[in-house]
Structure formats: structure tokens, C-alpha cells
Amino acid sequence: MIEVELRVNGTAHRVELDPRVSLLDALREQLGLTGTKKGCNQGACGACTVLVDGDRIAACLALAVQYGGREITTIEGVAHPLQRAFVRTDGLQCGYCTPGQICSALGMLAEADAGMPSAVTEHLAEPRVTLSSAEVRERMSGNLCRCGAYNGITDAIREVAGARPGVSS
Structure with missing residues (x-):
């Protein structure tokens, strides 16, 4: 397990994660942010798209540990x-x-x-x-x-x- 600080929707969260956990699973299971959906879990459908430092990514293909210290925006943080x-x-x-x-x-x-x-x-x-x-x-x-x-x-x-x-x- 690795401790990671995920900055999600402007709030810092310290979580312990298996280094193999996807950003999608960390958001949904560790942080309870279920607005981001799991579709194909292969990066082909876009249901899990979130913004990292303003760039869009497929959260199902991203390892959560890679995004420590970066600004992650999920649908829960969007008012547009x-x-x-x-x-x-x-x-x-x-x-x-x-x-x-x-x-x-x-x-x-x-x-x-x-x-x-x-x-x-x-x-x-x-x-x-x-x-x-x-x-x-x-x-x-x-x-x-x-x-x-x-x-x-x-x-x-x-x-x-x-x-x-x-x-x-």
C-alpha cells in the first residue's frame, strides 16, 4: 500500500492505495465520488472521463498513484x-x-x-x-x-x- 494525496475538486484527500488501483476505482471506492462512471473499463467509451490539470483523461486507464498532487476534477466539481x-x-x-x-x-x-x-x-x-x-x-x-x-x-x-x-x- 502507498499513501497518496489526491486533490479532487479543490480538496486534498490522503488515501492508502494499492499501486495498481485505477484513478476511477480510487475516486469511486475510496472517495465516494460515484458521478464518474465505469463503462467499458478499457478506455474505449469515455464514461470515466475526468479532468487532470484541465486535460481530459480516461480514469479507468490511469493509475491513481500517478496523480498525487495534481488537480483532478470530476463531475461533482463542475459548475458550468x-x-x-x-x-x-x-x-x-x-x-x-x-x-x-x-x-x-x-x-x-x-x-x-x-x-x-x-x-x-x-x-x-x-x-x-x-x-x-x-x-x-x-x-x-x-x-x-x-x-x-x-x-x-x-x-x-x-x-x-x-x-x-x-x-x-
Whole structure:
């Protein structure tokens, strides 16, 4: 067992962990933060997406001990207009994937703000990324929704992106 300090949603937690425990399992089982969901447990569905220092990661593939001292944000620590936009645009149905979708979308918006291109970015040298529907779908392709709420998810992200300076939709 190893003692690790996990900073989650602005609060430091000292936990004793087996070094093989995933960040997902530590969040859910040690800290009781069950908003982050376990889907495939293989990094293929995105249900477990959280933010670490603002970057999105699949928590099921990350060892918790690697993230000591870093700022981890789970859905429980998110208060963002994107959440209301998901409701307004019908970007959720059963809700299982929604925490991962929202955390991923926040990370994706930060990537777009930084001018990071995707596989469908038309002009790679442009400092400003236009978040078209195709661009959002490509950037969110690591997050699956069994209910098929992709149109609402895309609309919610584009709505919020359009309201932000520096990123156009």
C-alpha cells in the first residue's frame, strides 16, 4: 500500500492505495465520488472521463498513484453553463455517459481555445478553431452514448462555445 494525496475538486484527500488501483476505482471506492462512471473499463467509451490539470483523461486507464498532487476534477466539481445546455438541447437521455461527456467537452473546449487542431480541422495553421458540428463530433469521438443523444450533445457544446470569446461555432 502507498499513501497518496489526491486533490479532487479543490480538496486534498490522503488515501492508502494499492499501486495498481485505477484513478476511477480510487475516486469511486475510496472517495465516494460515484458521478464518474465505469463503462467499458478499457478506455474505449469515455464514461470515466475526468479532468487532470484541465486535460481530459480516461480514469479507468490511469493509475491513481500517478496523480498525487495534481488537480483532478470530476463531475461533482463542475459548475458550468454546459450542464444547463445539455438539458436545454436534450443532450442526455439515460444520463450514464453524461458526466464523462461533460468533462470531455470541457477539456475539448480548452483544447480548441488553445488552437489545437483535430483530424477534421480545415486550416491547421489558424490560431482559432471553428467548432463546426463535424469538428465537435470528431473531438468528442472518444465518448460514446448508447442512447444516441449525439445531436443534442453537439448542439450543447456548440451553443456554449459560441457564447465564449476566442472560439467560434
